[in-house]
Amino acid sequence: MSPQTPPPLEIHDLTVAYHKKPVLYGIDLVVPSGRLVGIVGPNGAGKSTLIKAILGLAPPSSGWVKIFGKPYRNNAKRVGYVPQRESVDWDFPVNVRDVVLMGRYGRLGWLKRPGKADREVARACLEKVQMLPYANRQISNLSGGQQQRVFLARALAQESDLYLLDEPFAGVDVATESAIVNILSQLRAQGKTLMVVHHDLTTARKYFDMLLLLNMRMVDYGPTDEVFTYEKLQATYGGRLTILSQVADSLSQEKENLPVGP
Amino acid sequence: MKMIPPFDIVSFFRAPWTEAWESSLWIVIMGFLVNAACGLVGSFLVLRRMALVGDAISHSVLPGIAVAFLLSTSRSSGLMMVGAVGAGLFAVWLIEFIHRNTRVKPDAALGVTFTTLFSIGVILIALYADQVDLDLECVLYGEIGFVYFAESFALLGMEVPIPVLRMAVTLFGLLVLLLLFYKEAVVTSFDPVLATSLGIPARWVHYGLMLSLSVVIVFSFESVGAILVIAMLILPSVTGSLLSDRLAHILIMSAVFSALYALAGLHLATWLNCSPAGAMVVAGFLLFCLAWILSPRRGLLTQLRKGRRGLRIEHGCTGSTGFE
Amino acid sequence: MHPNHPYRALALAGGLLLLTAGDLSAAKIGDLSDTRFWDQLIRFFSLRDPSLRYTLTASLFLGTCCGLLGSFIVVRKLSLMGDTLSHAVLPGVALGFLWTMTKNPWAIFVGATLAGLLGTVVVHWIHTTTHIKEDSAMGLVLSGFYALGICLFTMIQQLPTANKAGLDKFLFGQAAALSAEDLWMIGIVTILSLLAIVLFYKEFLVTSFDFGFAQALGLSARFFHYLIMLLLALSVVIALQAVGVVLVSALLITPAATAFLLTDRMHRMLIYASLFGMGAGVAGAFFSYLGNSLPTGPFIIVAASTLFALALLFSNRYGIIPRWIRNLSRDRRIQIENTLKAVYHVREKNAFSIDGIPVKALQNRRKLSPSEVEKEIRQLVRRGFASMDEPDPEALPDRERKLFLTPSGWETACRIVRNHRLWELYLTESVRYQPDHVHDDAEEIEHLLGEDIVRQLERRLNYPTRDPHGKLIPSLQDLSKTPLAGPSR
Known part of the structure; x- marks a missing residue:
């Protein structure tokens, strides 16, 4: 990596505590440009937390994250984010186009309203995810797969260089899944970098260039062929690190200041 | 029963506009302004599932008003305004403080906080009744009926009652704020995580909303009291959301509803000889029930026709307060 | 020191009495009531006044009843349902009055209970048949029913009938005005609630903790849910005259939330909550007795909140100051x-x-x-x-x-x-x-x-x-x- 082009994402010794309970320990990784990276691990492994920590939404208790060589705040516009579907209220009175336009808000800044150019971008993004016919539909009348596509279109509208996707394949139909995979590879072909939280091991190998095996700490990280081995997956999924989670528990108790014992 | 006067459609529509028409006019205008301003702020509260925070603030401003009265004994002073808004924001802070620092859940924290502040307010008013020019009836259902008799201010050759003027300025200010920060308000309500990652400070939008809410509640307080204002915060936008799926349409509709509530409420109140503010809310509640039953998209009748009883969640009555 | 000692709870309650006494300038209250402060004090504690005996008995009953039921709504995060219920009863009170055209407590009791239950049912309907979220639904019912009640009240005030005096007591509460019949009602509802909780303690517990699990156990969880709601409606109605519409919910929430800060066990929470409820009731009755015309409700609530504040600050386990130390x-x-x-x-x-x-x-x-x-x-x-x-x-x-x-x-x-x-x-x-x-x-x-x-x-x-x-x-x-x-x- 030449010093002129800092990597899209660099994480150094990142430890994150949620509600004062550590959920991620000492993550260290560098994501090179133009890769499609899968984050894989069991439930409660801290996959979503890692994404949130990258976005500065879960403050780290130690370590740092750099986006293209700068702290997230200074480079927020280069990051697109696709949250889990359940994270929003789908009864909210907006239609599909409004949601996609929200992706443009970060570029607009205060007091400006989305203009014609923004609408054009939103239209193009909707077309990419094959949701243009639904542009005027209220979001509560969408299927799970369609909701996911809307979120993807919104992230596309952000026109970022690094995309973070939290379980984009959760509960979507087969057509949507392949459509999303398609878009992800198109984005990679354009030189974008993508990190995707994924929970399906059977497809993980097929979809991603690189894998990050996560279970409270980084079990392994590297090209899919090297990482996707029985031993390493066993190490990721095989039982929780009892001592680590015990200590996490006692740590959170201590910090919550509960007297230990009855 | 002699309590309900005979219903005569002609006199129902004409009665308010005979000898006391000027008073009626100002009641309707004031009712519209209060409803519209509350509805505007309230729609965002509803979207953020913070409807009951309005409840909390509207009760909590009472001690602020009482203290301000004790200090200044004048109703229209800026001090009262500051005291009351301060009390409202203090309540919001206290609720957050309690549930952040202890294991008391937000709903209980809210309940404890506003009832305490309200009690203190009532006690202050009862103890210093001679100094506080605010009777408890006003707290319970406001005195919008007397708006015409308030001090007035000459404007364009018209004698405009000061409360009306104040409310109009508030509504105008809210509209300006809404136009300026519409997209921030929407995105932070819909997806605060995305908002933060887009660099929009969700916290500041939250505080801004709480501040506007307190201001609106304080100015509405004299007219409609502490409890009816909750209806005015929630009713317009909830009724609107039964009829439309677009936020902009809902906001426009709630303005129309506000005018309807004010008019219908005045006529009801004149006919039945009851509290105009109460009647406005009753009218609004009836309109809501109509929309609930008849709404073409989401009404009960439509649901019945489609044969799907939209039973969404079998059970679970967890009151969300937006502080989770 | 362990928090789970009844003495501690009692000590807190005692401390509160003293604290509130200092809080509210006693001289001021004395001025207002035209009697000497100390005379009133002695009269209060000697229980010479029969109406005072009523008031105190009622406060003790109400504290028990609301503390017990309030504990269940607080742990179920239904606190604001209590608020909704208390406002929703208002039209029922007015209609109960109109039914008999007297302040017949039984008619009002029935009307108010029905209105309260209708309110909870409407919240449930709105919630299940529309996209409207529960908080908005509660706000709607709370204020809509209340508005209806206010309209009826203002209409009743215009009536020539003389016997309407005392209706306004429902709005802010006046424990001193309780009649023997009121007291009977309060007693009956309290005993009913107590019985229900003793008999069905484990059912209530499991239903509150995990509704689905209770159903899976073959319990009719729905029945117990509605039983609690019914008891809640009844307790709101009996508490109305003592604390008033706006503040009934606090009588349910505050003592229970205080107990929640002091213990981790449900049965202890029930006991503490009723103790705190009783303490607050007595303290409130005391202060409103000192000043003749002062409403009781706010004083009871301020007393309960003082207890809450003490627990918030000093509870051994969850209090802010012990944690800081x-x-x-x-x-x-x-x-x-x-x-x-x-x-x-x-x-x-x-x-x-x-x-x-x-x-x-x-x-x-x-x-x-x-x-x-x-x-x-x-x-x-x-x-x-x-x-x-x-x-x-x-x-x-x-x-x-x-x-x-x-x-x-x-x-x-x-x-x-x-x-x-x-x-x-x-x-x-x-x-x-x-x-x-x-x-x-x-x-x-x-x-x-x-x-x-x-x-x-x-x-x-x-x-x-x-x-x-x-x-x-x-x-x-x-x-x-x-x-x-x-x-x-």
Whole structure:
């Protein structure tokens, strides 16, 4: 990596505590440009937390994250984010186009309203995810797969260089899944970098260039062929690190200041 | 029963506009302004599932008003305004403080906080009744009926009652704020995580909303009291959301509803000889029930026709307060 | 001190009475009531007044009833349902009055209960048949029903019938105006609630904790849900006259929330909540008695809130101040442990050859200012972890001041260093940290590892002797190998 082009994402010794309970320990990784990276691990492994920590939404208790060589705040516009579907209220009175336009808000800044150019971008993004016919539909009348596509279109509208996707394949139909995979590879072909939280091991190998095996700490990280081995997956999924989670528990108790014992 | 006067459609529509028409006019205008301003702020509260925070603030401003009265004994002073808004924001802070620092859940924290502040307010008013020019009836259902008799201010050759003027300025200010920060308000309500990652400070939008809410509640307080204002915060936008799926349409509709509530409420109140503010809310509640039953998209009748009883969640009555 | 003592609860309640007495300027109340403050006080406690006896009995019953039922709604996060219910009864009160055209308590009772139940049902309907969220639904019903009630009330006020006096008591409460019939009703509802809770305690418990599980157990969870709602509606109605529409919900929520801060067990919570409810009721009755025309409700609520504030601040387990103190003492302990560790490091550097640690060396190691290090040393000495060799600077100007650890101090130092190094080893070996990343983590963890976790770590790492940086992990045997000499004088 030449010093002129800092990597899209660099994480150094990142430890994150949620509600004062550590959920991620000492993550260290560098994501090179133009890769499609899968984050894989069991439930409660801290996959979503890692994404949130990258976005500065879960403050780290130690370590740092750099986006293209700068702290997230200074480079927020280069990051697109696709949250889990359940994270929003789908009864909210907006239609599909409004949601996609929200992706443009970060570029607009205060007091400006989305203009014609923004609408054009939103239209193009909707077309990419094959949701243009639904542009005027209220979001509560969408299927799970369609909701996911809307979120993807919104992230596309952000026109970022690094995309973070939290379980984009959760509960979507087969057509949507392949459509999303398609878009992800198109984005990679354009030189974008993508990190995707994924929970399906059977497809993980097929979809991603690189894998990050996560279970409270980084079990392994590297090209899919090297990482996707029985031993390493066993190490990721095989039982929780009892001592680590015990200590996490006692740590959170201590910090919550509960007297230990009855 | 002699309590309900005979219903005569002609006199129902004409009665308010005979000898006391000027008073009626100002009641309707004031009712519209209060409803519209509350509805505007309230729609965002509803979207953020913070409807009951309005409840909390509207009760909590009472001690602020009482203290301000004790200090200044004048109703229209800026001090009262500051005291009351301060009390409202203090309540919001206290609720957050309690549930952040202890294991008391937000709903209980809210309940404890506003009832305490309200009690203190009532006690202050009862103890210093001679100094506080605010009777408890006003707290319970406001005195919008007397708006015409308030001090007035000459404007364009018209004698405009000061409360009306104040409310109009508030509504105008809210509209300006809404136009300026519409997209921030929407995105932070819909997806605060995305908002933060887009660099929009969700916290500041939250505080801004709480501040506007307190201001609106304080100015509405004299007219409609502490409890009816909750209806005015929630009713317009909830009724609107039964009829439309677009936020902009809902906001426009709630303005129309506000005018309807004010008019219908005045006529009801004149006919039945009851509290105009109460009647406005009753009218609004009836309109809501109509929309609930008849709404073409989401009404009960439509649901019945489609044969799907939209039973969404079998059970679970967890009151969300937006502080989770 | 353990929070779960009934005495503690009682002591809190007693403290509250005194506190509130100081709060509200007694002289002021005396002025208003045209009687002497002390006369009223004596009258109150001698229970000479029959109406006062009513009031007190009612307060005790209401406190019990609302405390018990309130506990269930607080743990179920339904607190605001109580608020909704209390406003929704208002039209029922008015209609009950219109039914008989007198202030017949039974008619009002029936009307109010029905209206309250209708309110909860409407909330449920709105919630299940529309997209409207529950908070909005509650707000709608609360204010809509209330508005209807207000319209009816203002209409009743226009009626020529004389017997409407006292209706406004429903709005703010006037416990002194309770009649014998009211008292009967209060008593019956309280006993009903008490009976229901005693009989169905385990059903209520499981339904409140996990509705789905209760259903899976074959319990008719729905029945118990509605039973609680019915009892809740009844208790709101009986409490109306004492505290008023707006504040009934506080009588349900506040004592229960206070109890929730003091205990983790449901049955204790029920007992505490009813005690607090009773205490608040008596205190409220007292203060409103002092000033003749003062509404009772607000005083009861302020009394209950004072209890809540006390619990919030001082509850042993969840209170803010005890937690703050625990924080401070933990920080101090960590400081001391760090100093002890520094002593270990200094000795280790000298291959454990010296016993006395020059103050200067400790200061350098801890990176503290001279005054800070002196403070640390004083702490160590006070806790019996160390002693100082203080040569007379005039007699022996060349000799340094030295610190000697006592056996317990040395043991603690070894324990902390062992924790630190074991954790580093665990992170590098089992969690695959890079060796240069483990130190900061271990700096924090070392103070928190309990003896059992340390044993587990040792077993898992196969009783290691060297940490990832090749340093010795001090074990208990090492302690005996390097016996400490006391300060040589």
